[in-house]
Amino acid sequence: MQLxxxxxxxxxxxQCRALARAFGCARVVWNDCLRDRKEAHAAGLxxxxxxxxSRLR
Incomplete structure (x- = not known):
């Protein structure tokens, strides 16, 4: 049985301000990593x- x-x-x-700050920081990192992957793909890497x-960011 699963609960x-x-x-x-x-x-x-x-707490709302703290959550917004934490999720905002996470979103910035996500966007930076996505940009890195897109640039690598465009360059044929x-x-x-x-x-x-993780090492870069």
């Missing part, structure tokens, strides 16, 4: 692996 739980959070104003992106 599944649903959780819902209701952050206050300061091999696929950029996640480990290489």
């Amino acid at each position: 599944r739980y649903n959780y819902r959070t209701y952050p206050d104003a300061s 091999p696929y950029v692996k996640s480990a290489d992106l």
Whole structure:
């Protein structure tokens, strides 16, 4: 038998700001890595692996 739980959070104003800041930073890193992969693809270079992106970013 598998159990599944649903959780819902209701952050206050300061927690909303902290979450927005954290997710904003993650989105910047995602966009930078996506740009690196697109540039490598356009240049005909091999696929950029996640480990290489981790070292770069």
